[in-house]
Amino acid sequence: MTALAIAVFVVAYVLIASDRINKTLVALSGAAIVVAIGVVGSDEVFYSRDTGIDWDVIFLLFGMMIIVSVLRQTGVFEYIAIWAAKRANGSPLRIMILLVLVTAVASALLDNVTTVLLIAPVTLLVCDRLAINAAPFLIAEVFASNIGGASTLVGDPPNIIIASRAALTFNDFLVHMMPIVVIVMVVFVAMLPRVFRGSFDVDPERVADVMALEEREAIRDPGLLIKCGVVLVLVFTAFIAHGVLHIEPSIVALLGAGVLIVISRLERSDYLSGVEWETLLFFVGLFIMVGALVKTGVVDQLARAATEATGGNALLTVMLILGVSAPVSGIIDNIPYVATMAPIVSELAAGIPDPAQSQALWWALALGADFGGNLTAVGASANVVMLGIARRTDNPISFWDFTRKGAVVTAVSIALSAVYLWVRYFVFA
Amino acid sequence: MHAEEIAEDFPVVTIDSNALDAARMLAEHRLPGIVVTDSSGKPYAVLPASQVVRFIVPQYVQDDPALAGVLNESMADRAAEKLGRKTVRDVLPEHLVNVPAAHADDTIIEVAALMARLRSPLIAVMKDGKLHGVITASRLLAAALKH
Numbered sequence: 001m002t003a004l005a006i007a008v009f010v011v012a013y014v015l016i017a018s019d020r021i022n023k024t025l026v027a028l029s030g031a032a033i034v035v036a037i038g039v040v041g042s043d044e045v046f047y048s049r050d051t052g053i054d055w056d057v058i059f060l061l062f063g064m065m066i067i068v069s070v071l072r073q074t075g076v077f078e079y080i081a082i083w084a085a086k087r088a089n090g091s092p093l094r095i096m097i098l099l100v101l102v103t104a105v106a107s108a109l110l111d112n113v114t115t116v117l118l119i120a121p122v123t124l125l126v127c128d129r130l131a132i133n134a135a136p137f138l139i140a141e142v143f144a145s146n147i148g149g150a151s152t153l154v155g156d157p158p159n160i161i162i163a164s165r166a167a168l169t170f171n172d173f174l175v176h177m178m179p180i181v182v183i184v185m186v187v188f189v190a191m192l193p194r195v196f197r198g199s200f201d202v203d204p205e206r207v208a209d210v211m212a213l214e215e216r217e218a219i220r221d222p223g224l225l226i227k228c229g230v231v232l233v234l235v236f237t238a239f240i241a242h243g244v245l246h247i248e249p250s251i252v253a254l255l256g257a258g259v260l261i262v263i264s265r266l267e268r269s270d271y272l273s274g275v276e277w278e279t280l281l282f283f284v285g286l287f288i289m290v291g292a293l294v295k296t297g298v299v300d301q302l303a304r305a306a307t308e309a310t311g312g313n314a315l316l317t318v319m320l321i322l323g324v325s326a327p328v329s330g331i332i333d334n335i336p337y338v339a340t341m342a343p344i345v346s347e348l349a350a351g352i353p354d355p356a357q358s359q360a361l362w363w364a365l366a367l368g369a370d371f372g373g374n375l376t377a378v379g380a381s382a383n384v385v386m387l388g389i390a391r392r393t394d395n396p397i398s399f400w401d402f403t404r405k406g407a408v409v410t411a412v413s414i415a416l417s418a419v420y421l422w423v424r425y426f427v428f429a
Numbered sequence: 430m431h432a433e434e435i436a437e438d439f440p441v442v443t444i445d446s447n448a449l450d451a452a453r454m455l456a457e458h459r460l461p462g463i464v465v466t467d468s469s470g471k472p473y474a475v476l477p478a479s480q481v482v483r484f485i486v487p488q489y490v491q492d493d494p495a496l497a498g499v500l501n502e503s504m505a506d507r508a509a510e511k512l513g514r515k516t517v518r519d520v521l522p523e524h525l526v527n528v529p530a531a532h533a534d535d536t537i538i539e540v541a542a543l544m545a546r547l548r549s550p551l552i553a554v555m556k557d558g559k560l561h562g563v564i565t566a567s568r569l570l571a572a573a574l575k576h
Contacts (some may be wrong), residue, residue, distance in 0.1 A: 072452035075495035082499060127485065129504075209504070217498030393488045 002181040002296040005039045009289050014371025017332040019378060024278045027285025027336075034292040046297060050343070051291035053284050056164045056250040057157075059142050061280060063253025065153055067228075067235065068114050069274030070260045075218040077106065081122040082215035090207025092130065092200040096137055097189055099123060103141045104148025104185055108155045109236070112145045112341050112382035114274060119145075120389045127395075129209040133365065134395040136199035139402055140192060142386045143409050144243075145375050147188060149382075150370035151181035153239065153249060157283075158329075158369040163249075165342040166349070166362045170239035170249060180420045184371070184413045224264055231260050236256060248250040279381075286339045294343050295318025303347030314357040315426050317348055320366045326414045330406075336368045360425040367421070371413040377402040432540050433533035436562025438555040441466050444473050448484055448520045449512040455481050461550040461565050465517055472530065472553045472560050484520045485509045494511045505575060530555045531564065537573050540564055 012030035016023045034040060044051045071077075084102050088094035099119065107115040108238035118139050127134035149155035153163045153170045159177075164169065181227045193200075219225060239249055247255075261271050293299050310316045321341075329337040345365050352358040373380030377387055377399045383406075441464040442451040455463055455478060463481060465474040483491065485508040490496050500508075512520070531540045533556035546554055550566045 078493065078495045078499065118493075121496055123491035124489040125487070125496055125499070128489070212498050212501045212504070214501055215499060218495045220495065220498070389492075 001037070001039055002298060004037060005034055005269055005292045005296050006298060007031050009293055012092070012289060013332065013336060016336055017378075023333075024282040024285065027282050027289065029285075029289035031285040034289060039292040040288065040295050044291060045288055048291070051295045053287045053291075054164050056248060057160050057287075058250075058283055060250040060253050061157065061283070062275065063250065063255075063257040064111065065114075065275045066257035066271055067232070067253065068110050069271050070264050070266060070275060071110075071228050071232070072114075072118065073221065073264075073266060073270055074228055075220055076221055076225055076228075077118045078122050078218040079215045081119060082126070082213050082218065085122075086211055086213065086215070090130070090202070090204075090210050092132060092202050093193060095130075095210075096140055096192055096196065096200075096360075098194070099126075100140050100144040100189060101185075103144040107145040107148035108151045108181075108186060109155070109232075112149045112156055112195055112380065113276075113385050115149075116142060116382045116386050116389075118385060120137045124389075124393055124395070125213075126210060130202050130206045131212065132202055133199065134393075135390055135397045135401075136196040138386050138390050138395065139198060139397055139405060142380075142383050142402075143384050143406070144185070145349060146370060146373045147181060147184055150366060151178045153390060156334075156370050156373075157392065158334050159366055161335070161338050161342055162362055162366050163335070165346055166359070167244045168359075168362065174240075175201065176359075177366060180367065180417055183420070184416050187412060187416060188409060191409070195408060202279045204277065224266075227263050227411075228260065231256050231263075249285055249421075255423070283335070283339075286336055288342065290339050293340075299343045300347060303344045306344065306348055307351055312351060312361070314352050314354065315422065316350070316359070318360050318425070321345065321348075321361055321364040322368045322414065322418055322421065325365055326372035326410060327375065329369040329372040330379040330410060333378070334357055334369040334373045334380055338365065341365055341369075352421075354429065356429060357425050360421055364417075364421055366415070367417040371410055371417060374406045374413070375403070375410045376406060430537055430572055431533065432531045432535040432552075432554045432564060433469055433556060435537070435540070435568060436533075436564050437568065439464055439551075439563035440455070441472075441560070443468060443518055444518045444521070445516050447513065448515040448517050449509065451517050452481060452484050452509070452512060461476075461567075464551070464553055464560070464563055465521070466560070470560070475530075475549060475551055475553050475563075476521075477548075477550050480522055482513055483522055484515075532556075533561055537569065541569060544569065 007032050012026050015021050015026045036044065040051060046052055081099060081102055084098040085095050103115055103119050120138060123137050123141065124134050127137060150159065153159055153173045179427060235252055236425050238245060238247060238252040264271065310320055345361050349358045349361045377383050388395050440454055440458065444467050451463060462475060462477040464472055477542045511576060521524055530553045531543055533554055540552055544566060552564045554561045554564060
């Protein structure tokens with residue numbers, strides 16, 4: 001039984017990593033097999049916190065997807081991006097820096113794939129006006145979205161999974177992840193001229209074309225924008241006030257989504273347009289397969305093996321998690337990676353007496369998985385989506401071009417993370 | 430009446446022909462759409478005029494309609510400039526419905542139902558696996574109202 005569960009799991013992961021078959025199909029098929037052969041039953045799948053579908057994650061994603069669907073209808077994102085490009089006075093480097101910052105901030109509030117889908121068309125527009133190749137800008141924005149998304153609980157799906165498993169709050173992420181993300185972003189922006197050398201030559205006459213863009217026209221429904229703004233502020237306030245209100249983020253997101261649906265009066269197709277049913281089902285399948293591994297005790301064994309390898313040394317464990325997470329989640333999608341590692345890290349963390357250092361294990365996992373997503377063109381969903389957009393619009397990004405630059409960015413961000421984790425949780429303990 | 434009796438000859442463009450020429454043909458003859466054939470002459474797509482209009486809409490505006498108003502008037506006026514360098518294949522919409530084709534012996538109702546379901550103002554008529562002609566909505570109505 002255990003061997004079968006492991007076999008299903010491994011095969012599923014290989015298929016997901018190879019990207020040959022639709023990954024939702026693979027995850028659900030794997031789940032169907034472990035359920036059909038009786039490794040887990042309906043109680044374990046639907047009602048167990050340890051082995052079942054993590055409903056908090058599913059509904060937080062669902063709620064935020066609806067909120068984003070409504071927000072997209074307002075055009076505010078396009079407004080901000082074009083306004084930023086105009087502020088750069090047509091200098092391509094400054095435009096890249098500003099768009100990268102817009103992307104990073106947006107990515108902290110919304111999920112990375114949505115951010116990429118929002119920033120890509122307006123980037124293509126600006127580059128088209130300037131008659132320069134958009135590919136470097138798109139690549140830089142993907143990097144920024146993976147980095148920026150690491151700073152909040154809702155910014156990146158791995159964080160949502162970790163938060164649920166480790167009972168970490170929105171504020172925990174702000175306090176522990178935001179500082180290192182800010183540091184990495186500053187360094188990343190400083191690196192832009194070197195990483196994307198040669199991408200910034202522009203004919204000065206084209207600058208007027210960018211300055212002539214009318215960003216106000218992007219906002220077609222100011223009333224809706226105000227409603228969205230109010231609801232978003234309330235939602236994030238509720239995230240932050242979790243300690244006082246005791247309402248879980250998933251519930252907050254669902255409530256926010258519900259309010260927006262009612263007050264926006266949008267058509268169902270509009271407010272559901274951003275809900276990625278396939279992604280949600282992918283998570284369901286993944287949770288069931290990982291749950292089967294937990295039930296059969298495989299996770300326990302792996303955790304014990306890891307503890308033996310590190311001798312229970314907290315610093316070594318933290319660095320090991322960081323060092324393994326980055327390359328692995330750079331190659332296989334960071335979501336399945338984190339879904340699998342979460343129960344293992346949970347066991348490891350339980351064995352570390354100092355609470356701050358025990359928590360550092362989770363930050364190491366989050367940083368490794370989030371930043372590691374930049375390593376290759378398939379390391380994160382945002383990367384895949386962006387490459388798809390680029391391919392369709394005559395600005396193709398080659399796998400190796402992305403990976404070459406991604407390797408540099410990932411190495412720098414992981415190095416900074418290692419120093420941060422060491423200094424914050426071990427030197428100044 | 431059968432489809433083959435109502436069908437007319439219709440200007441066609443091949444998929445590798447110049448997109449600007451195709452758009453120009455539609456504009457000059459005020460056609461309700463164009464028929465695109467592959468290099469062997471087999472119908473590849475039937476595009477209503479509203480889809481041919483897409484040729485001049487940049488891809489990023491098609492992906493993000495909020496950007497449509499952002500381009501100022503002079504940019505909008507020059508929208509068709511890039512078309513000259515593209516072929517029809519380059520600008521065909523991604524989600525192409527299978528060629529809405531009626532059979533030569535279909536009745537007026539069958540053709541009308543097909544047209545209505547696909548919301549297409551023109552339908553290709555196939556006979557013996559080859560393009561026999563095209564029926565436009567106005568021609569179909571004229572035939573139907575004659576009785």
